[in-house]
Amino acid sequence: MRYYKFQGFAFLIPILIIVSIFYGMIVWDLVAAFTHWQGLQPTWKFAGFYNFSRLFQLERFWINLRNNILWLVFFIVPTVLVGFITAYLLTNFKRGEAVLWQIFLFPMALSFIITGVLWAWMYDPSSGLINSILKMVGVNTSKFGWIALPKTAIYCMILSAFWQYLGFALVIYLGAIKGIPYEMVEAARVDGASHFTISFRIIFPNVGHATLICTTMLAITTVKVFDLVWVMTRGGPGVSTEILPYLMYRLTFESRDIGMGTATSIVILIVSAIMVIPYSLWALKKWVRI
Amino acid sequence: MRKSHILGLVIFLVVVMFIGLTGSSFAQNKEEEFIIFHYWTAGGEKEAINALFEIYQKRNPGVKIVENPVAGGGGETMLAVLMSNLAAGIPPDSFQDHQGNQQKDYIDAGYLEAVDDIWSESNFEARINPMWVKTLKFDGHVYSVPINAHRTNWLWYNKKVLDEVGVKPPENYDELLEACKKIKEAKPEISPLALGTREKVWSTYLYDMVLLTTGGADFYEKANTGRIDFLNDPTFRQAIERYAALIPYIYPWHATKSWDEAGALLKTGEAAMYWMGDWILGYYLNIGMKPEVDFSVSAIPANIWMGHADTFPLPKSAPHPNSARDWILMCTTPEAQKAFNLIKGSVTIVNDVPPDVYPDPYRKRSANDLRTLRAVCDGFHGGMVTPAFGSELMDILTKFLVDQDVDAVIKSIAEAAERTKLAEACSWFWK
Numbered sequence: 206m207r208y209y210k211f212q213g214f215a216f217l218i219p220i221l222i223i224v225s226i227f228y229g230m231i232v233w234d235l236v237a238a239f240t241h242w243q244g245l246q247p248t249w250k251f252a253g254f255y256n257f258s259r260l261f262q263l264e265r266f267w268i269n270l271r272n273n274i275l276w277l278v279f280f281i282v283p284t285v286l287v288g289f290i291t292a293y294l295l296t297n298f299k300r301g302e303a304v305l306w307q308i309f310l311f312p313m314a315l316s317f318i319i320t321g322v323l324w325a326w327m328y329d330p331s332s333g334l335i336n337s338i339l340k341m342v343g344v345n346t347s348k349f350g351w352i353a354l355p356k357t358a359i360y361c362m363i364l365s366a367f368w369q370y371l372g373f374a375l376v377i378y379l380g381a382i383k384g385i386p387y388e389m390v391e392a393a394r395v396d397g398a399s400h401f402t403i404s405f406r407i408i409f410p411n412v413g414h415a416t417l418i419c420t421t422m423l424a425i426t427t428v429k430v431f432d433l434v435w436v437m438t439r440g441g442p443g444v445s446t447e448i449l450p451y452l453m454y455r456l457t458f459e460s461r462d463i464g465m466g467t468a469t470s471i472v473i474l475i476v477s478a479i480m481v482i483p484y485s486l487w488a489l490k491k492w493v494r495i
Numbered sequence: 496m497r498k499s500h501i502l503g504l505v506i507f508l509v510v511v512m513f514i515g516l517t518g519s520s521f522a523q524n525k526e527e528e529f530i531i532f533h534y535w536t537a538g539g540e541k542e543a544i545n546a547l548f549e550i551y552q553k554r555n556p557g558v559k560i561v562e563n564p565v566a567g568g569g570g571e572t573m574l575a576v577l578m579s580n581l582a583a584g585i586p587p588d589s590f591q592d593h594q595g596n597q598q599k600d601y602i603d604a605g606y607l608e609a610v611d612d613i614w615s616e617s618n619f620e621a622r623i624n625p626m627w628v629k630t631l632k633f634d635g636h637v638y639s640v641p642i643n644a645h646r647t648n649w650l651w652y653n654k655k656v657l658d659e660v661g662v663k664p665p666e667n668y669d670e671l672l673e674a675c676k677k678i679k680e681a682k683p684e685i686s687p688l689a690l691g692t693r694e695k696v697w698s699t700y701l702y703d704m705v706l707l708t709t710g711g712a713d714f715y716e717k718a719n720t721g722r723i724d725f726l727n728d729p730t731f732r733q734a735i736e737r738y739a740a741l742i743p744y745i746y747p748w749h750a751t752k753s754w755d756e757a758g759a760l761l762k763t764g765e766a767a768m769y770w771m772g773d774w775i776l777g778y779y780l781n782i783g784m785k786p787e788v789d790f791s792v793s794a795i796p797a798n799i800w801m802g803h804a805d806t807f808p809l810p811k812s813a814p815h816p817n818s819a820r821d822w823i824l825m826c827t828t829p830e831a832q833k834a835f836n837l838i839k840g841s842v843t844i845v846n847d848v849p850p851d852v853y854p855d856p857y858r859k860r861s862a863n864d865l866r867t868l869r870a871v872c873d874g875f876h877g878g879m880v881t882p883a884f885g886s887e888l889m890d891i892l893t894k895f896l897v898d899q900d901v902d903a904v905i906k907s908i909a910e911a912a913e914r915t916k917l918a919e920a921c922s923w924f925w926k
Binding site: 216259443 | 600
């Protein structure tokens with residue numbers, strides 16, 4: 206047994222080096238966040254919570270955080286709900302399931318960059334697809350700015366991400382629903398339960414693991430929608446669609462304020478950890494049985 | 496397999512991995528090279544830098560030119576790659592930079608080396624507009640040579656629309672506002688002024704214009720270096736009010752347009768005028784617009800040249816200092832300046848290239864104005880403001896473009912100037 210342990214460890218060395226570089230960078234980031242580092246040259250002078258207090262004083266930071274929360278709520282809830290309902294309907298559709306499945310899954314194959322470009326074209330107020338169609342049916346579109354208006358921009362953006370990730374939720378739920386013993390559903394049906402009752406009283410509680418995977422994965426996605434923001438609005442109009450990772454980039458590379466940029470990244474790390482740790486604990490319990 | 500064999504194999508693999516990671520840098524240095532980072536990769540720009548490479552190659556036949564050798568080092572990612580390379584102590588031999596506060600960060604960090612000798616050798620200071628000296632000299636030293644001058648106080652306009660409405664091309668702010676009003680009245684379906692704020696920086700170009708036309712060149716320089724009391728200065732308030740007065744005439748969906756897409760609104764007839772630097776000229780010619788038929792341009796204000804330069808600095812401990820110094824020296828020559836700028840769409844920094852070498856009337860005028868008029872640097876790209884303040888300014892202004900709240904924008908600008916210590920950071924300009 207010792208033999209295998211030693212060999213196992215020896216073969217892990219290369220990956221351990223890479224992983225330690227990765228964690229080393231997080232530590233470096235953490236240290237930099239507590240220094241007076243503004244401009245291009247590291248100072249390594251301890252500054253306490255100076256960067257964080259400057260960051261929290263920025264109105265923009267709170268707008269960013271609010272936007273991140275908006276993403277969490279308005280992206281995850283609809284995607285999970287609609288994903289579940291569509292999956293339930295698909296399992297009842299005996300025909301064409303495979304085809305529909307492909308159609309819903311297709312956007313998943315795209316990157317956020319392509320989704321962003323595509324939807325930004327559609328949302329374009331003067332020549333975009335949406336306003337063109339509305340004009341054709343006689344709607345006055347002069348007030349419909351979509352991503353050009355601060356009030357609607359973020360929701361328009363969330364909708365495009367919803368379009369992309371619906372397939373993901375669908376596939377997870379399809380797999381989970383197929384794993385439920387058929388007798389349970391059949392018994393409910395014999396007892397005269399409606400579709401609503403079957404789906405939300407019987408199936409939904411039995412696919413809790415799928416919901417957990419879905420919400421966690423989608424939550425992680427919301428933390429890294431940088432590319433979509435970059436392509437569609439660059440945080441505009443004003444700062445109305447900025448999210449924390451975007452702020453981190455702007456502070457670091459545009460304002461060249463590394464201290465505040467790293468402080469932002471630490472906030473992102475904490476937020477992500479809060480979202481991922483419950484899932485990790487559950488996953489460890491379920492599959493590794495610690 | 497024995498324990499020791501496996502251990503040996505693993506050590507071998509680790510060593511190979513490290514050689515793979517670091518070996519490439521050992522392999523270099525054998526032949527003389529010149530490593531340069533730039534982001535001129537689009538059509539027209541690429542040819543312009545290639546023209547410089549050609550001249551350089553003639554001067555230095557044995558030197559191999561290495562462009563952007565870091566993967567992903569082109570375009571917008573160049574800056575991030577450059578910053579980490581400089582911090583890691585592996586600088587290129589030269590890189591594309593701007594002037595003023597944009598360059599000062601590198602100098603403060605100790606990344607650049609002075610090239611005073613190259614300036615004196617080529618008698619550079621006497622051959623350029625004094626403004627360049629003012630924005631390139633830090634504590635008596637210069638660290639780079641500018642290669643081109645882009646004028647940014649240009650108002651491009653759709654000739655047909657202005658003729659139809661019957662307004663003469665505006666040459667000052669009042670005429671511009673008047674023209675906007677007339678166009679809006681005569682043709683309510685088109686936007687008098689195009690703007691694209693997908694890249695938010697273009698909102699600061701209008702800000703520069705109102706500062707310059709309201710308070711003049713001296714006030715402009717003071718305001719952009721934080722030497723005014725933003726909250727209480729009446730001229731500054733007036734400038735912001737003038738900005739606000741233009742907003743109703745600006746293309747309403749500016750947030751969705753990039754600078755070139757906004758420029759195209761002049762071609763489609765959706766907008767009448769466009770405040771943009773002279774790089775748009777190349778774009779207009781590319782999309783088939785005819786100069787003096789479809790479009791023309793006027794300078795606001797007509798008696799000031801505003802713009803910025805691209806520069807090539809010399810990094811400290813550049814791997815091939817001789818190659819780098821010769822590159823920078825070459826950039827001071829009229830030959831290199833002319834070859835680059837004819838293709839790039841800009842004008843030369845040096846006054847000894849005659850303005851009539853340019854094929855179009857706009858650059859003839861720009862070159863002539865740069866030789867004779869008072870010149871100022873534009874705010875963000877020209878490095879009048881610090882990158883930190885500029886970055887906040889564009890967010891404030893793009894918000895202002897939507898809510899038009901004059902008091903709020905003045906307060907925000909004052910706070911941003913305070914927070915980023917604008918006056919302190921720009922004190923070098925007044926030394």
